[in-house]
Amino acid sequence: MKCVNELKMTLDSKSVNEGFARVAVSAFVASLDPNIEELTDIKTAVSEAVTNCVVHGYAEKEGKIYITVSIFEKDIVRIKIRDRGVGIENVEKAMEPLFTTAGGERAGLGFAVMESFMDKVRVKSAPDKGTTVVLEKRIRGKK
Amino acid sequence: MAAKIVYKQREICVYLDGEIDHHSASLIRVSIDEAVSRKRPQLLVLDFDRVTFMDSSGIGLVMGRYKLMKTIGGKIRVQNLSPGAYKVMCLAGIERLGEVKQKEVV
Numbered sequence: 286m287k288c289v290n291e292l293k294m295t296l297d298s299k300s301v302n303e304g305f306a307r308v309a310v311s312a313f314v315a316s317l318d319p320n321i322e323e324l325t326d327i328k329t330a331v332s333e334a335v336t337n338c339v340v341h342g343y344a345e346k347e348g349k350i351y352i353t354v355s356i357f358e359k360d361i362v363r364i365k366i367r368d369r370g371v372g373i374e375n376v377e378k379a380m381e382p383l384f385t386t387a388g389g390e391r392a393g394l395g396f397a398v399m400e401s402f403m404d405k406v407r408v409k410s411a412p413d414k415g416t417t418v419v420l421e422k423r424i425r426g427k428k
Numbered sequence: 429m430a431a432k433i434v435y436k437q438r439e440i441c442v443y444l445d446g447e448i449d450h451h452s453a454s455l456i457r458v459s460i461d462e463a464v465s466r467k468r469p470q471l472l473v474l475d476f477d478r479v480t481f482m483d484s485s486g487i488g489l490v491m492g493r494y495k496l497m498k499t500i501g502g503k504i505r506v507q508n509l510s511p512g513a514y515k516v517m518c519l520a521g522i523e524r525l526g527e528v529k530q531k532e533v534v
Contacts, residue, residue, distance in 0.1 A: 300451035307481075325481075325512040332483040336450040382519075390457065390488035391450075397519055398484050 290316065290356040298339050298348040298368065307331040310354055310364060317360050317424040326402035327362070327422060333395040334366040334418045340387050342370025342416055360424040369415040376408050431456050433463050440464060441473040447481040453489045460493060470502045477508035477531065486513060487520040494525045505529075 292313045296302045307328040314327055331352075338350045353365040373379045380400075385393030399406045405421040429452035432443040442460055446452065464472060472493060476482070490506055497504050504526040509517060514530050522528055 300449075303449050303451050304447060322511070328481060329483050329512070329516060332449055332481075336483070336485070340450060390453070390485075390492045392484050392487040392491060392520060394484040394487055394519055398516060401519060402515075 286357040286359075286361065288355045288357055292352075292354040294352050296335075296350045296352065298343040298346075298350050298370075300336075300339050302350070303332055303335050303339065306335045306350070306352060310352065313354050314356070314362050314424070317356065317362070318426045319424045320427050323422070323424055323426070327364070327420075330399045330402045330406075330420050331364060331366070333398045334364075334420065337395055337416070337418070338366065338368040338370065340391065341373075342368035344371065360426070362422050362424060364420045365417060366420070367415065367417040372412040372414050372416055373408070373410040374412050376410050380408065429453075429456055431459060433459065435463075435467060435469075438470040439473065440467055440469040440471075441475060443475045443478065445478040448479055448486045448489065449481070449483050450485045453485040457489060457492065461496060464493070464496055464500070468500050468502075471505060472497050472502060473505045473507060475508050476506065476510065476513055479510065479513060482510075482513040482516055484516060484519075486516060487522065490517070490522055491520070491525070503527075 310331045311324050311328045348370055351367040355363045380396040382397040383393040385391045403420045403422045407419040410416040429446040434441045440463055494504050507529040508531045510531055
């Protein structure tokens with residue numbers, strides 16, 4: 286697949302940046318003329334992934350979140366969200382709906398949201414190395 | 429994110445306004461819980477009419493308030509969900525916890 290447009294950004298791992306991250310990604314994707322539902326799906330999935338970096342990856346400590354948005358031919362968007370935090374020991378378990386280590390009011394549905402709102406979700410992680418989430422969706426737009 | 433809390437006889441209605449995510453949900457939660465503990469209503473209404481964005485933090489917000497209302501023997505109603513917010517809520521099966529209504533399409 287040939288990449289036709291790309292955005293890279295680095296953000297501090299602060300909860301206040303969750304809103305900026307999802308809006309910036311959706312603004313970049315807007316060039317593909319997605320419909321409202323597709324745009325909301327992407328914003329929601331990005332919000333979940335970035336929140337995971339803040340809450341789990343860096344556990345509210347300082348760190349950087351690296352986001353790359355690539356637009357490929359045939360209107361495919363790939364969003365890579367990476368942290369250099371604690372990592373996940375058991376990715377399969379972490380992706381199970383309702384599983385959470387955060388306690389409190391986290392519903393444990395972050396990955397479930399990403400999986401149901403995007404076409405593809407890939408997670409690569411290693412303890413103490415960090416986690417990379419790759420989200421992919423084909424934009425059909427108003428066609 | 430802002431919330432207007434309206435007290436009726438045995439009911440508290442919370443009009444949520446803006447974006448609900450991990451950042452904003454924690455702020456809003458405190459004021460709702462404080463109102464509920466003080467007034468001990470029979471019904472807590474969460475109105476999403478002016479919510480412009482919601483991720484799974486909204487589920488946590490509703491589930492947490494459902495548990496709180498249960499401890500005081502009350503019920504919860506979630507109303508005026510946008511299609512996007514409704515889609516997120518459905519993933520959690522929120523409709524089993526109380527009355528859940530979508531926004532009416534005009």
